[in-house]
Amino acid sequence: MNASDTLMFREAQESAAVVARQLAANEAVVSALAQSLREAPPRFIVTCARGSSDHAAAYAKYVFETQLGIATASASPSVSSVYAAEQQWRDALFIAISQSGKSPDLLRTAEAAKRAGARVVALVNLTDSPLAALADTVIPLHAGPERSVAATKSYLAALAAVLHLCARWSGDAELDAALPTLPDALRKSWDADWSSLHEGLVGAHNLFVVGRGFGLGIALEAALKFKETCGLHAEAFSAAEVKHGPMALVGPDFPVLCFAQDDDTLASTLAVAREFRGRGAQVFVAAPGQHGPGTLPVPGGLPALCTPLLIIQSFYRAASELALRRGFNPDVPPHLNKVTETV
Structure with a gap:
């Protein structure tokens, strides 16, 4: 099997078209929602998601807090579904992110948010799902059917x-x-040569996968995909947090993948990469404008907020290659199902 034969490869390759379709189709609903939120700003934002969707929520936290100045926190679905604890969310914006819109604990948390007086917005791929039915506003992901267990295009659609x-x-x-230039940038990212990554990690x-700020969410996502599709144990850390103890593990037999965008976090992330290289570790760095051994190409010219989408698009292609080289089929990870219905 070649990587291009896998569903993961083919679905991830569709991401540029998905984002172009989504931006056009959602303009009316997103503009109307934005106008309403400007007129009546929420006191705070609460996100709720599981798995890859929760990594999109981690990205949303940095986007909303840096660009809008509104505190954004992640809700634990177990608080509502298991502990049945009522929350004080009046006048909050509650954003649920889900590919399927079916997970019972996510639905119970969204229902609890409505009871508590929050405005519920669903970013969901299946618009006929229970989550879409209970939301005040639905922003469809427009990813189309996604059959590979590993979410790719639906994750990128959530970021978009x-x-x-x-x-x-x-x-x-x-x-x-x-925004209009993002689909073409994603196409360039798909064609970027990341072969050194999937060749370098076969054994x-x-x-560790390291990111910071806007890049932390995709570090979490990449670490999950390494485990899920490649049978490779990976953990994600902030470039700041990795120095508080985890870095003691890094050495010649412990590789590191660093993601960075061209903003105020760039220097500190590159400094971590240099320190790890100094210990003899194999270090890969994906960041715009970087060159030399161990660097992975990333298109430049877009705002730093956009860079994580470009990096994770290149990563998905590399991960589908790496999975096969390590003897795994990325479409059918052991013991996993497409929809995980936690309660």
Whole structure:
């Protein structure tokens, strides 16, 4: 089997078309929601998701807090589904992110949010799902059917939906101008040569994935995909947190993958990469404008908020290659199902 024969490869390859379709189809609903939120701003934002969707929520936290100045926190679904504890969410914006919109604990948390007086927005791929039915506003992901257990295009679609909402809500001219160029940038990212990554990690047993700020969510996502599709134990850390103890593990037999965007977090993330290289570790760095051994190409020219989408698109292609080289079929990870219905 070649990587291009897998569903993971083919579905991830569709991401540019998905994002282009989503931005066009959602313009009316996103603009209307943004106008309403400007007129009646929420006191705070609560996100709720599981798995890859929760990694999209981690990205949303940095986007909303840096661009809108509104505190954004992640809700634990177990608080509502298991402990049945009522929350004080009046006048909050509750954003549920889900591919299927079916997970029972996510639905119970969304129902609890409505009872508590929050405005419920669903970023969901299946618009006929129970989550979409109970939401005040639905922002469809428009990813189309996703059959591989590993979520790819639906994850990128969630990131794009967050960007779209932020651009319209904040009125940021630079971000607004960047959105139409995002699909072409994703196509370039898909064609970027990341072969050194999937060749370099064939024999790895453990690694860290490091990101910071906008890049932390995709570090979490990449670590999950390494475990899920490649049988490779990976853990994600902030470039700041990794120095508080986890870095003691890093050495010649412990590789590190660093993600960075061209903003105020770039210097500190590159400094961590240099320190790990100094210990003899194999270090890969994906960041715009970086060159030399161990660097992975990332298109530049877009706002830093957009860079994580470009990096994770290149990563998905590399991960589908790495999985096969390590003897795994990325479409059918052991013991996993497409929809995980936690309660």
